[in-house]
Structures are given as C-alpha cells and as structure tokens.
Amino acid sequence: MSGEGLTVRDLRVTFDGFKAVDGVDLDIRPGDLRFLIGPNGAGKTTLVDAVTGLVKATGSVRFGGEELLGKPVHRIARLGIGRTFQTATVFEELTVLQNLDIAAGARRGPLTMLRRRKGVPEAVTKALETTGLTELRDRPAGVLAHGQKQWLEIGMLLVQDVKLLLLDEPVAGMSHDEREATGELLQRVSEDHTVVVIEHDMDFMRSFARSVTVLHAGKVLSEGSVTEVQADAKVQEVYLGRASEPEPAAVPVAEEA
Amino acid sequence: MTTTTSPAKTTTSVAQPSASLLERFRVPGAFFLGAVLLLGIAPIVLSDFRLNLLAKYLCYAIVAVGVSLAWGRGGLMVLGQGVFFGLGGYAMAMHLKLADAAATGQTLPDFMQLYGTGDVLPWWWKPFANPAFALAMTVLLPMAVAALLGFFVFRRRVKGAYFAILSQALAAALAIWLVGQQATTGGTNGLTDIQGFFGYDLNDPVNQRTVYFIIAAVLLLLMAAARQLFVSRYGELLIAVRDSEERVRFLGYNPANVKLVAYVVAAGMAGLAGALFVPAVGIISPALIGIVPSIGFVIGAAVGGRASLVGAVLGAVAVAWTQSTLSDAYPAAWTYLQGLLFVVAVGFLPGGLASLVTVLRKRRIPTRTTGETA
Numbered sequence A: 001m002s003g004e005g006l007t008v009r010d011l012r013v014t015f016d017g018f019k020a021v022d023g024v025d026l027d028i029r030p031g032d033l034r035f036l037i038g039p040n041g042a043g044k045t046t047l048v049d050a051v052t053g054l055v056k057a058t059g060s061v062r063f064g065g066e067e068l069l070g071k072p073v074h075r076i077a078r079l080g081i082g083r084t085f086q087t088a089t090v091f092e093e094l095t096v097l098q099n100l101d102i103a104a105g106a107r108r109g110p111l112t113m114l115r116r117r118k119g120v121p122e123a124v125t126k127a128l129e130t131t132g133l134t135e136l137r138d139r140p141a142g143v144l145a146h147g148q149k150q151w152l153e154i155g156m157l158l159v160q161d162v163k164l165l166l167l168d169e170p171v172a173g174m175s176h177d178e179r180e181a182t183g184e185l186l187q188r189v190s191e192d193h194t195v196v197v198i199e200h201d202m203d204f205m206r207s208f209a210r211s212v213t214v215l216h217a218g219k220v221l222s223e224g225s226v227t228e229v230q231a232d233a234k235v236q237e238v239y240l241g242r243a244s245e246p247e248p249a250a251v252p253v254a255e256e257a
Numbered sequence B: 001m002t003t004t005t006s007p008a009k010t011t012t013s014v015a016q017p018s019a020s021l022l023e024r025f026r027v028p029g030a031f032f033l034g035a036v037l038l039l040g041i042a043p044i045v046l047s048d049f050r051l052n053l054l055a056k057y058l059c060y061a062i063v064a065v066g067v068s069l070a071w072g073r074g075g076l077m078v079l080g081q082g083v084f085f086g087l088g089g090y091a092m093a094m095h096l097k098l099a100d101a102a103a104t105g106q107t108l109p110d111f112m113q114l115y116g117t118g119d120v121l122p123w124w125w126k127p128f129a130n131p132a133f134a135l136a137m138t139v140l141l142p143m144a145v146a147a148l149l150g151f152f153v154f155r156r157r158v159k160g161a162y163f164a165i166l167s168q169a170l171a172a173a174l175a176i177w178l179v180g181q182q183a184t185t186g187g188t189n190g191l192t193d194i195q196g197f198f199g200y201d202l203n204d205p206v207n208q209r210t211v212y213f214i215i216a217a218v219l220l221l222l223m224a225a226a227r228q229l230f231v232s233r234y235g236e237l238l239i240a241v242r243d244s245e246e247r248v249r250f251l252g253y254n255p256a257n258v259k260l261v262a263y264v265v266a267a268g269m270a271g272l273a274g275a276l277f278v279p280a281v282g283i284i285s286p287a288l289i290g291i292v293p294s295i296g297f298v299i300g301a302a303v304g305g306r307a308s309l310v311g312a313v314l315g316a317v318a319v320a321w322t323q324s325t326l327s328d329a330y331p332a333a334w335t336y337l338q339g340l341l342f343v344v345a346v347g348f349l350p351g352g353l354a355s356l357v358t359v360l361r362k363r364r365i366p367t368r369t370t371g372e373t374a
Helices: A044-051 A073-078 A096-103 A110-114 A122-131 A146-159 A176-189 A202-208 A226-231 A233-240 B026-045 B048-073 B081-103 B110-115 B131-155 B160-180 B205-231 B233-243 B245-250 B255-281 B291-304 B309-329 B331-348 B353-364
Strands: A006-015 A018-028 A033-037 A058-063 A081-083 A164-168 A194-198 A211-216 A219-224
Touching (some): A018 A044, A033 A202, A044 A164, A096 B233, A110 B233, A146 A176, A219 A226, A219 A233, B048 B081, B048 B309, B081 B255, B131 B255, B205 B233, B205 B255, B205 B309, B291 B309
C-alpha cells in the first residue's frame, strides 16, 4: 500500500454563475503531505468536493490512471480516495470498533454482511494503534472528545485502505497538544499514503507541511515548499489584504516572511 | 498516542469483554420465555375468542418486526406498509376464495357471481388457484413491489418526510384502486366470508387454534431472523446509513442498496402478516390496508420502541389491544388518541417505552461532556 498521485487539470466548478473553482491545475506526488491554504471562499473545500464526486465539475481529475469526474461518490471512494469533513462525522451510536469495522468493509460480500462480527480484523487493530484509540474501542463514538473523533475519522480512512486522504481542517477546534498529536499522526500516515490537508492554522501548516498550494478566488495563487510560498509577494498581498477575516486561528502567512 | 506496531496476529483474540452468564443467556432466554408464553400459556388461559383476537394482534406484530428493521434501524419511515400487508392479504384471500368456490362446485368466487360482468375468471386470478403459487406470492409480490419502488426512490435519494409521504400515497392509491375494481377485487367490501384454509374449515375452533399457532410460530421465527440481521455487520451498517448516509457513501458503500434490503425485507414481512391475517380474521378489504391502518402499523412500533425488536412487537400488540378495547367504547375518541400517541412517541420518546429505563437512568447521572467546540 503506497500512495498514489493526483493530477488535476483545468478544474472548474460553477454555482449559479459563481466560479467557486476556476481552472485549477494541481499535481500531487505520491507520498506528499500537501497543505491547501487560502482565505475563506478560495475554493478549497469545493476542490475536494469535486475530486470526491460531491459536486459536478468540468476539466480532468486523474488518479491512478482513472478519470474521476463523472463517477459517483462511492465508486471514487472504492478507487482509494478517502475524505473527512470540517465537522467530524462518525457514527455516534456505534462503538469505535464498529465504526472502523464498517469502514473496512466496503468490499465484503453479502454472506459476510449477514454474519455477526467475530474478532477484530487486523487492519482495524492496526488503525486502533496508529490512532491511539485502542483503549476506547468499545465506547460509543458519540462520547469521544472532539480530537478523538477526528482521529477516529482518520483511522476509518486507513482501514478503508485508501491511497489518498483528503482532510478538511482536521485540527479545527483542537487543543495545542491534540494538534501536535494529529500532526505526528499525519506524518506517520503520509509514509505510505498521499495526504492532502485543507487548513487555516498556519502554525500547524508550518510545522507539518511538505508542500503547500495557496488558492485564492478559485485559482492557484502559489505553490511550493513552505518557505517558497511564504516568500511569495502575491501570497502576502492576499493574506494582508484580509485583515477583517474572522478566523482567529488563521495567522497571516506573511507575518514571518 | 501510542505508536507501537501491531503484535502480529491478534485477529482471533476475544472480540467482546467476557460477558457474564446472565448476559450470555439473556437473548436466548427471552426468546424461550416468549415462545412459552405464546405457544404454551396463551392457548391454555385464553378463550377461543380472545385467542383469535391475539392471533390478529400478532399479525400486526409481524408487520412491526419489519417496521423495526426498516424504520428503527434503517431510518426509513415506512408509512405505507398497508400496501405490502394488502398485497399479501389479497394474494392469500384470492386463493382461499377460489378454493371455497371450488369446494362448492363453482368456478367463480361468490362476489363475482353477484357483481361480475361475465362468468369467466379474470386471467390474473387464475394462477392463484395454485396454493404454492399463491403462498409464494404473499411474500414475493410485496417484496417485488418494494424492490421496484425502493430502487427508484433510494437511488434518487428521496428520504425523510418525502419518503414517508410517498409510501403513504402508495397505500392510498392501492386502496382506492381496489375500491374501484368491484367486479374483480370485491371493491369496498374486499374479499370476505372466507370459509376454508387449505381444506380446513375455519369455523372450527380447533382449526382456528391451529391458525393461531402458525401465526405465533411465524412471529417467533421472524423475530429470530430480524435479530440476526440486527446483530450482523449489515445491521451495524444499516445504523450507520440511518445516522450519516453521506459518510457511508464516502466509505465506498452505496447506501441505496443498504436501505433497499431493509425495505424489501420489511415488505416481505408485512406481506406474510397480511396473508396470515386472512385466515385469522376471515376478511381482507381496502379499509384494512389504506392510510389509517398504515399509520396504525407504525404506531405500535413507535410506542414500544422502534429500534428495539421486543419493544416494537410488544408495542404493536399493546396498541392493537387498546384499540379494540377503546374503540368499542369510544369509537370517535380512538382516532385522536392514536394521533396523540404517535406524536408523543415520535416527538418526545423516540426510543419508545423500551428506552424509558435508559432515559430515566440518564436523568439521574449527569451527562458526560464531550468537550465539543465545533
């Protein structure tokens, strides 16, 4: 299980005439830990929505030799692309173990489905350890702390056997320690997966990003390493020009550049 | 967070924390108790009349088993189970009417001789003369209709109230259609005055008891089957679909198929219930399968606890019993009470009476804060 690359060409998404994503080209190499940043409304989430089949788009998105645009959500998921949402969506009434077991099972046949779960699949055991949730496996997911829910979501992507993880603001609302733990988790995960993170938290981005893409008004504004992007004049302009941005976690990139 | 690598093979290790003896035999024990009550004690202590009433209630309970699966676990508000109950009931009644007619040397059922236009049996009645075909149809016909409907409805992501209204409209449509086809379906009267059940005289109390035993046995079997579905991986997935369909889709499942299975199984159960209702009560008519009875089918499950199998079944029996007791004394008041029960159960106690203990216990223990900020 090694990561696979994602190639996006001239991606466009339009909502009632509003160009949410406006001709984006993106190359994400296998094994990258790419951060997508940009002001609110830059089209980051819409881009991920388009890649995962949630919104209609034109252009081309290729992954492992397959064109994704036009495929239904569950088919794209089966190709090995997993995503999380801004608010953690785990199955609250089910236990941590059940959540992971369901995530691991999209390829199960009808006979397996009709039987009761006996034992714990190895991938699930591994994901429990990777995410540090082993102790909590019999708890209902609904009682987990916010950070733990996000880790469970990442764990669900791991057992789903995805090659590419698309994470939408995974550390939003987390404490400092939780952020650190999540960052380390992402680095471990990216050893054999490709990871794309949408993030507002610039400290978090600086600490853990391997490469960065800055989106602005539906277009790619800048791309490169953390240092390159921070030095980019266009990026500084965009971030300094939005001082009224009500996003306390988002410290302007240009600040330290 | 721990980073230890997995200790080789832990797959076969214990899945559940070692359950106590009581916990382990709780379900089989309850099942055994239910079987003793239904098959042993009830037939001894109840009069023929009461036992026959119970048989009727148990038919509603069979519908409730399906409702518990589709609505309780799958979140599908099946407000039109009357359709499937009706299809099963009519399939059975058509056969029994044909058999009754044949027993007296007639070719046509009695109502067709009165209202029919000719003396030829409509073509779609003919295969129902075959008992095996009719029996199979009581289950397969409702399942096929549910599969067809569900295929289109779930793929188009119709859900929630829209699904409920759609399924209810279908129940109304079937009832209205039946009323309009008096010559071939008996119209408003339905198929009535059924005398025999596969050669046995239904007026004989002994045979009525047998019908009761069949119904009780079928209920127990279906409860066991539903229980297996509940605890299976499919059952867990069904809950996941109910609570977050979109998330399930991103895991690579097609939620439409998951829901379809629950819907079709529930329809089959309702069909079987309708089929068994006919020999127990001796009639199937549009009034028994339209909108009001369709709502009635889910109220029992809602009151007892739709997500709990035993809750749904007991609720269905209790509501049906209350209905026949109260509607004799205050016919007008029952409809209001029925509506009130439904609103209270769905609005204030979604888990039904089965959840009352848990709800009260939670009240006493302060709820855990999850530290959620988003």
